[in-house]
Amino acid sequence: MTFNRQCLTFLFAxxxxxxxxxxxxxxxxxxxPVSFSEVTAKSSGIAWVHDNGRSPERHLPETxxxxxxxxxxxxxxxxxxxxxxxxxxxxxxxxxxPKNALYRNNxxxxxxxxTEKAGVACGQDGDFGMGAAAADFNGDGxxxxxxxxxxxxxxxxxxxxxxxxDITDKAGVAAPNWSTCATWFDYDNDGKLDLFVSNFVxxxxxxxxxxxxxxxxxxYYCIPRVFKPRPSSLFHNEGNGKFADVSKASGIANAxxxxxxxxxxxxxxxxxxxxxVANDTTANHLFVNKGGGKFEEIGLASGVGYSDAGSPRSxxxxxxxxxxGDGxxxxxVANxxxxxxxxxxxxxDLSFLDEAGEIGQATRLLSxxxxxxFDYDNDGxxxxxxxxxxxxDMVEMQSSRVKYKEPLVLFENVNGKFKNVxxxxxxxxxxxxxxxxxxxxxxxxxxxxxxxxxxxxxxPLLVRNDGGNxxxxxxxxxxxxxxxxxxxxxxxxxxxxxxxxSRLKTGGGSYLSSxxxxxxxGIGKADKLESVEIKWPSGKVDKLINPPxxxxxxxxxxxxxxxxxxxxxx
Numbered sequence: 001m002t003f004n005r006q007c008l009t010f011l012f013a014x015x016x017x018x019x020x021x022x023x024x025x026x027x028x029x030x031x032x033p034v035s036f037s038e039v040t041a042k043s044s045g046i047a048w049v050h051d052n053g054r055s056p057e058r059h060l061p062e063t064x065x066x067x068x069x070x071x072x073x074x075x076x077x078x079x080x081x082x083x084x085x086x087x088x089x090x091x092x093x094x095x096x097x098p099k100n101a102l103y104r105n106n107x108x109x110x111x112x113x114x115t116e117k118a119g120v121a122c123g124q125d126g127d128f129g130m131g132a133a134a135a136d137f138n139g140d141g142x143x144x145x146x147x148x149x150x151x152x153x154x155x156x157x158x159x160x161x162x163x164x165x166d167i168t169d170k171a172g173v174a175a176p177n178w179s180t181c182a183t184w185f186d187y188d189n190d191g192k193l194d195l196f197v198s199n200f201v202x203x204x205x206x207x208x209x210x211x212x213x214x215x216x217x218x219x220y221y222c223i224p225r226v227f228k229p230r231p232s233s234l235f236h237n238e239g240n241g242k243f244a245d246v247s248k249a250s251g252i253a254n255a256x257x258x259x260x261x262x263x264x265x266x267x268x269x270x271x272x273x274x275x276x277v278a279n280d281t282t283a284n285h286l287f288v289n290k291g292g293g294k295f296e297e298i299g300l301a302s303g304v305g306y307s308d309a310g311s312p313r314s315x316x317x318x319x320x321x322x323x324x325g326d327g328x329x330x331x332x333v334a335n336x337x338x339x340x341x342x343x344x345x346x347x348x349d350l351s352f353l354d355e356a357g358e359i360g361q362a363t364r365l366l367s368x369x370x371x372x373x374f375d376y377d378n379d380g381x382x383x384x385x386x387x388x389x390x391x392x393d394m395v396e397m398q399s400s401r402v403k404y405k406e407p408l409v410l411f412e413n414v415n416g417k418f419k420n421v422x423x424x425x426x427x428x429x430x431x432x433x434x435x436x437x438x439x440x441x442x443x444x445x446x447x448x449x450x451x452x453x454x455x456x457x458x459x460p461l462l463v464r465n466d467g468g469n470x471x472x473x474x475x476x477x478x479x480x481x482x483x484x485x486x487x488x489x490x491x492x493x494x495x496x497x498x499x500x501x502s503r504l505k506t507g508g509g510s511y512l513s514s515x516x517x518x519x520x521x522g523i524g525k526a527d528k529l530e531s532v533e534i535k536w537p538s539g540k541v542d543k544l545i546n547p548p549x550x551x552x553x554x555x556x557x558x559x560x561x562x563x564x565x566x567x568x569x570x
Contacts, residue, residue: 034377034467035426036410036451044462045110046081051098052457053086053128054393058211058221060203061089061150061178063391067131067437067512068454071143073118074162077552078105079443079516081452082120082134082145083460087127089151091205097123100147109444119156119164126151126176131437131512135184136485137193138241148179148197148512157241172243175233178203183508185264185273186484187250188293189537192237193484196252196275196508198259201227221392224314225281229256232277232285236293246293255297257282264488264507265320265329268350271537273489273507276304278315278333286331288350303352304331304344313339314367317438317511321373321382322504324416329504334368334386337402341368341386343418359384359411362420366406367391369511370438374449378471378522380501381413387435387453387511405432408453426466434458441516447473447550449520454512472496474529475552476519478505482538483557486517489537496526523549 041047050066053059068083085098099121103111115121122129128150134143142158152174156164168174173195181198188194201224211222231253235243247253257279264273272289279285283305287295299305307313314336323330328346335341340360344352363386370387377383388406395402410425411418422429437454444450448468453461474494478487488507493500505519523529532544540558547553 033470034465035424036428036463037426037466038428039109039462039464041459043109045112046103046460046462047113048083048085048101048103049459050083050455050457051086051094053092053094053098054457055092056219057091057208058219059091059205059208060201060221060224060227061128061130062086063221063393063456064180064200065130065436065456065512066454067129067148068452068460069132069134069439069514070441070443070452070516071134071145071514073102073134073143073145073158074104075142076105076107078107078445079441080105081111081443081462082132083454084129084132084147084437084512085122087123087129087149088125089128089205091208092128097127099123100129105443114162118162119166120145122147122154127154130180131182133182133184133508133514135193135514137184137195137237139192139485146173146182146184146195148182150178150203152176153179153182153197167241170241172245173197173235175199177230179233180260181262181508181512183262183264183275184486184514185488185507186537187234187273187289188236189272189489191480191482191484191538192239193486193488194237195235195243196262196264197233197235198262198277199230199232200224200260200280201258202230203227218394220394223281224258227258229258229282231256232259232262250293251295251297252287255285255287257285259285260316261318261333261509261511263318263320263509265331266489266504267329267331267346269328271489276318276320276331278318279312280314280316281312283312284315284333298350302350303354304333304342307339308354316367317369317371317386319371319373319509320506322502323373323382323413325381325501327502332371332373332384334363334371336367337365337390340364357417358420359418362409363388365402366409369436370453370513372438372440372510372515374440375520375522376410376449376465376468377412378448378468378473378520379524380496380499380522383413384411384418385409385438385440385451387433387438389434389436389456393434403432405434407432408435428461428463433461437512438510439513439515440510442475442518442520445552447475447520449516469550472523472526472549474521474523474532474547474549476521476532476534477517477552477554478519478534479554479556480536481557482540483536487536491535492519492521493533493535494521494523495530496523496528498530518552
């Protein structure tokens with residue numbers, strides 16, 4: 001994160017049981033095949049605005065938020081929205097504390113604020129919010145909510161009646177100081193979701209560092225390089241509402257970092273979930289799951305720790321997917337401007353090559369945060385979206401080329417190569433934003449993936465996908481019985497028109513956000529699916545033959561082919 005131009009190179013350097021789940025809303029098709037449009041606050045009812053707490057003292061946490069997510073907290077089959085705000089801390093004492101917000105989906109494109117009733121507003125001392133991650137950690141069928149803070153994190157258990165209870169102390173997952181991203185995944189395949197928490201630098205108001213004034217006489221943000229690194233945290237789910245801190249025993253705490261985004265994936269196809277973690281001004285971490293509750297950090301050896309020049313970069317958002325269809329997970333990390341973003345191709349031997357290509361050149365002057373591989377046009381291939389924004393709101397005083405607010409970017413996957421299609425993707429790609437977190441999900445249940453962008457110090461951006469469902473698709477809600485409740489680690493294989501595709505269900509990713517747990521399988525112009533196979537983390541395999549398309553199906557682990565719905569959206 002820079003903050004005078006001399007430091008730019010170091011910036012932030014700063015079923016199976018099947019049933020139809022919901023009847024989608026009708027939507028007017030756009031003139032172009034796929035475009036994205038903003039759903040305004042007036043239309044959606046989402047009136048919340050992020051408060052970054054920006055001050056003349058330029059405290060580092062001010063520029064890192066905020067996060068949020070799509071999740072279905074009331075189990076009505078429609079995605080709700082949760083947004084994370086700043087709050088009182090040792091450096092920010094607002095007269096009226098900013099609060100987080102929970103908006104319930106009304107099934108008609110609008111949302112209702114139910115924050116106070118639900119009990120998830122936060123706003124107490126130590127609740128300077130960063131991000132959130134939703135998951136049914138106790139397997140009771142209701143999505144719970146973990147919130148990361150500069151301060152003390154919070155775990156809210158879903159009571160199943162529209163309210164939540166703060167069980168942080170009982171669960172033992174406060175992880176105080178400064179946490180950023182949270183990732184739910186089952187690292188030991190015991191069927192219970194464990195929790196990885198990315199921890200950023202050692203920071204406090206009392207110990208803050210003065211990094212000088214710029215040419216305008218204004219204090220600028222220190223780069224993270226001047227602060228001490230910290231270990232991230234790993235919590236094992238004990239199955240009784242409590243978690244055990246296994247950070248040291250697992251080896252996770254052996255690797256100090258300044259961690260932001262994290263994604264759980266399987267880089268070596270051994271059935272054990274690994275972790276790719278972005279660090280800012282220190283080497284990225286790649287934790288390989290060795291089994292027996294142990295991880296080995298191989299970021300340097302694997303080629304994902306440093307740039308090709310051997311320098312640490314300012315990693316922020318991350319994700320993983322098999323972008324070229326070879327059956328192996330590739331990795332992506334976004335950095336700050338001038339550093340280039342990285343697409344790491346899996347070499348199938350625990351090593352990776354950075355082959356960002358057009359992505360790297362198109363993002364040279366951008367700083368990337370929230371991001372995801374997702375199939376925006378339902379043709380079956382993972383495309384890539386990037387939410388960007390420079391961390392320093394004064395950067396334009398020092399640079400004529402780098403801006404504080406930056407454009408969103410969309411890349412289409414064409415045979416494993418990525419083409420920048422932002423110019424054809426809608427008017428929102430012609431605007432600039434101070435974007436941070438990004439969550440992805442089908443909030444209107446029409447079969448294509450929408451987006452929620454959280455902007456630092458501004459209102460969020462709800463973005464509707466118009467036209468992705470012109471191609472055929474099948475949506476899956478995976479209901480585990482033996483595996484972890486999110487089915488993280490499941491491998492989904494589907495065949496249409498003789499073409500077989502496969503997807504690993506990852507955990508976490510992006511920045512300060514989590515996503516719709518459902519999976520949309522794109523099948524392009526094919527008019528039927530020949531088969532869908534789910535290999536669950538438990539090892540169970542369920543298969544559907546000629547399932548219906550253009551609808552959501554609920555797939556229950558191990559129950560075999562059941563009654564299928566025939567209602568279609570087309």
